[in-house]
Amino acid sequence: MIARSIYTENFRNLSPASIEFTDGVNVIGGENGQGKTNLLEAICLFTGVRSFRGAKNNELIAKGEKFARMELQFHAEKRDQTAQLVITDKKQATLNGVKLAAATGFIGKFCAVVFSPDHMGLVKGGSADRRKFLDGAISQQYPAYPRLLVEYNRILAQRNAFLKKSVSTAGFEPMLEIWDENLSKTGAKIACKRAEYINRLCGKTEEIFDGISSGREKISLRYQCGFFRPESERETAEAMRKQLETHRASDLTQGCTNYGCHRDDLVISVNDMSARSFASQGQKRSCVLALKLAEAALLEEAVGERPIAVLDDVMSELDGLRQDYLMNHMDGWQVFISCCDPHTVKGLDRGRIITVEHGKFAAVSG
Numbered sequence: 001m002i003a004r005s006i007y008t009e010n011f012r013n014l015s016p017a018s019i020e021f022t023d024g025v026n027v028i029g030g031e032n033g034q035g036k037t038n039l040l041e042a043i044c045l046f047t048g049v050r051s052f053r054g055a056k057n058n059e060l061i062a063k064g065e066k067f068a069r070m071e072l073q074f075h076a077e078k079r080d081q082t083a084q085l086v087i088t089d090k091k092q093a094t095l096n097g098v099k100l101a102a103a104t105g106f107i108g109k110f111c112a113v114v115f116s117p118d119h120m121g122l123v124k125g126g127s128a129d130r131r132k133f134l135d136g137a138i139s140q141q142y143p144a145y146p147r148l149l150v151e152y153n154r155i156l157a158q159r160n161a162f163l164k165k166s167v168s169t170a171g172f173e174p175m176l177e178i179w180d181e182n183l184s185k186t187g188a189k190i191a192c193k194r195a196e197y198i199n200r201l202c203g204k205t206e207e208i209f210d211g212i213s214s215g216r217e218k219i220s221l222r223y224q225c226g227f228f229r230p231e232s233e234r235e236t237a238e239a240m241r242k243q244l245e246t247h248r249a250s251d252l253t254q255g256c257t258n259y260g261c262h263r264d265d266l267v268i269s270v271n272d273m274s275a276r277s278f279a280s281q282g283q284k285r286s287c288v289l290a291l292k293l294a295e296a297a298l299l300e301e302a303v304g305e306r307p308i309a310v311l312d313d314v315m316s317e318l319d320g321l322r323q324d325y326l327m328n329h330m331d332g333w334q335v336f337i338s339c340c341d342p343h344t345v346k347g348l349d350r351g352r353i354i355t356v357e358h359g360k361f362a363a364v365s366g
């Protein structure tokens with residue numbers, strides 16, 4: 001896939017303009033707070049998954065405006081295509097002149113792998129960071145997955161609200177059983193997708209990590225989920241339901257649900273020791289790089305086309321060796337890299353440099 005150009009209007013701080021890209025490396029340079037990440041975010045919204053910053057629709061619209069409008073020209077499936085997005089309190093998406101029911105209709109049509117400094121939290125941070133990574137990666141491959149997450153969170157919020165007020169209400173147990181049943185069914189679907197994805201992710205991550213560490217170290221990944229049963233989705237649902245039932249008393253006391261997919265984790269180990277507790281800074285960076293490159297490889301396999309790679313301010317997080325590894329690995333990909341000073345980043349001289357100042361873009365070279 002190749003993004004040819006983007007037009008944005010009323011999108012965050014970006015001035016209305018059409019910006020053209022090169023097939024190779026596009027470097028977005030500029031001082032802090034000028035609009036580099038905003039541009040990358042705008043491009044990535046055309047993947048159909050939510051903003052990689054987790055932004056709500058109203059945050060994407062320029063302050064004081066009522067809507068944002070964007071258009072992306074891209075090449076995929078051997079043809080030039082046009083995608084449009086109008087953002088109000090919801091997103092209206094159009095692909096090649098045809099209105100889509102939702103922006104998730106873009107999933108699989110235009111794909112991106114995003115590397116951001118937030119991903120450093122993949123190893124250092126809590127389990128929520130790793131679930132976010134898994135959910136983002138899976139969403140780009142299965143259009144139905146984001147809906148499962150919304151559904152799960154909706155039932156979870158209802159169950160929690162019910163737990164908070166029902167301690168003293170007679171006859172609450174049958175009601176709770178209904179929430180448990182629904183939560184378990186949706187939870188099992190999510191757990192099975194996560195397990196399947198991690199299974200594929202393992203091999204790729206090991207292979208890439210082996211390359212980054214020149215065979216000196218070994219990474220391993222494990223899905224940590226208290227109720228996942230490899231036999232079937234039905235057994236997984238039953239195991240989750242039983243877990244909820246067993247811990248009902250403590251859930252009621254605390255007024256929240258302590259078990260379920262919202263507590264899953266992806267355990268990352270280097271040389272059989274927890275990366276979070278024992279890995280060095282450099283090893284942690286290598287883990288993140290390997291995971292993200294593995295995500296990119298799996299997405300390419302799944303959609304049968306190379307996604308674009310978006311590197312938001314990550315070069316400064318990597319040392320020279322890892323920068324080289326990344327740039328070599330991304331050879332042949334269309335890459336978007338944001339950084340404050342393009343001259344400090346190795347290998348960017350062959351790219352097209354676009355600078356941004358107060359939301360206004362200028363092509364400097366390439």
Ligand SMILES: Nc1ncnc2c1ncn2[C@@H]1O[C@H](COP(=O)(O)OP(=O)(O)OP(=O)(O)O)[C@@H](O)[C@H]1O
Pocket residue numbers: 011012013030031032033034035036037038039058059060061062063313338340
């Ligand atoms: N909805 C909005 N309306 C107007 N301006 C906005 C909106 N959302 C964000 N901004 C502005 O966009 C700017 C931030 O842009 P962005 O995050 O792209 O910066 P950046 O160039 O990536 O900076 P850094 O190098 O620090 O990462 C800020 O000045 C912020 O106030």
Ligand SMILES: [Mg+2]
Pocket residue numbers: 036037038312313338
């Ligand atoms: Mg930024």
